[in-house]
Amino acid sequence: MTQESYRSYPDKVIVRVEPDLREIAPEFLSNARDDLRSLRAALNSRDFETLRLLGHSMKGVGDFGFEYLMEIGRGLERAAQTRNLPEAENLLHDMSSYLANVEVVFE
């Protein structure tokens, strides 16, 4: 799914995760929410280095269902490298929307 589709359908996002990983999914999302807070703070103080590092971290983990967040991370890293503030804003917006509406199904 692309960023466009999330922007268009903010109401609900269904994510499928393998049942034996059910224990880590909620904590994963909770950590992502903490990351979002840190990213916001970095954005507000134009701390591109922190944006880049967090984005880099995010892109390297989550391929058990949360590939979307990995994409966001990739985008953030690029945006921070090119000091593209508006792009970073957009990405954080998408991330926020996703986290607010994501629902995990274990199957």
Place this chain on the structure above:
Amino acid sequence: MRILIVDDSTNSRLVLGGYLSAAGYEDLTLKASAAETFEYLGMNPGQEVRPDRADAILIDVMMPEISGIQACQRIKDAPSLKDIPIIMVTGHDEEKFLQDAFAAGAIDYITKPVNRVELEARISSALALKQETDLRKLAYQELENQLLQSQKMASIGRLVGGVAHDFNNVLTLMMGYSQLGLRELAAEHSLYEKLQQLLKASEHAASLTGQLLALSRRQSAEPKIINLNDLVADTCQMLGRLIGEDVELIVALSERTGLVKADPTQLEQVLMNLAINARDAMPVGGQLNIETGSVVVEDWHRNSQTEAPPGEYAMFALTDTGSGMSAEVQARIFEPFFTTKEEGKGTGLGLATCFSIVKENGGCLEVDSHPGQGSTFKVYFPKAQEEKMEAESPEDRREMPRGSETILVTEDESALRKLISSILQDQGYRVIQAKNGDEALQVARNVSEGTIDLLLTDVVMPRMNGTELAYQLKTVHPDLKVILTSGYTDQDLALPDLGAEAEFIQKPFTPAALADQVRAMLDSYTAAQ
């Protein structure tokens, strides 16, 4: 198996831990930085290093302050941690760091995002490596202990050898004079019996020093004809202390057990290993039964792995009232490194050693055990024929051989030199004495009539040893015959080859033996004659 995960990203730690947990690994520790890791492993000054805390480590390459590669290097530099396998976790664009990672000691790497299946495979392989390393270290330790032990025995051996050498000189005197004395007395004389007792006692002492020498030369297996009951009885005295107070030792030796041909120290080793195993199977005490017997074997037990043929065997058996073993365990107990003891408590080499000793001696080792009912180990050895023991016959009163040749006797111990000289003079020989090599050479130069026919010399003398003396004398007296004497055996001395004109007689020797050998030597012809 314990796995340590080091990554500064919270979700990375979570997911790696989650994947491994789902794969069945329960003992996981997550650390967020190199510093936390060093603390955990006890690497900081003042701490005790804890190699037990990790059997494999996953480290993220990209970490602030101390990088993953630096952390890897530091861990590998710590002597007791260097055997812990380390897998680096790298981002896709960080592969340029791989060379550094391997240089730092990592054995493998995995790229993010980490694939579950790949992670499981690489961790499993790393843990297998660790396990093999651990086993090998245990084996080295065991070998090192054995080496230390055998070195200790070797130095005791050298000490004993030296003492025995001196003893043998004295014993030769005691035996020699007793026998000479006995020759002068009629059997009815009041002193005869007393001298006999003296002789018997010195022969007994000679046998003891012989045993001491043999015991201290443990390196190679020396099969001997042994009375199995005697060996078992002697070892059981030591066993009492080994097995402790809570285990009751009951020994039953059958009269029909008989003789076997085997290395006695090896047999003792087998018996002790089996007793220790029995003791360990009875942690709260119990009974250990040791029996001996004679068995005619037509067919071995199905599962005794042996090449021994059917026949008559002498055996000893150990039965304990311990926990017993299942059939699966029994099938593996003789495998090297197999142990049912907890990690670090056993090397798994005891029974493997027993098995190889028994096999080397042509025997068979059988086990019979049921869980909850204890175990019985039976060790069989082929029965030996009674070999003619070297005649410890009472001093025969036949005439000792005589002669009139000239014999040069060189011996630094003066009492012994006097005895040897008087024995030979009594038999008619002309004896020239010297107390060391230099004196012997001088005396030989000054010999007025004729030549020296035989050199009888001790080997171990200060400054010039017996063989050196023999070589030198032979340049002047080429037809010289040589008899070397020593308290050591000829194998201990590694005598250079002096050819057919030299022989060796070991102390203590009886006057008769000396006279016989001197006569035989003088009568032998060299190729030149």
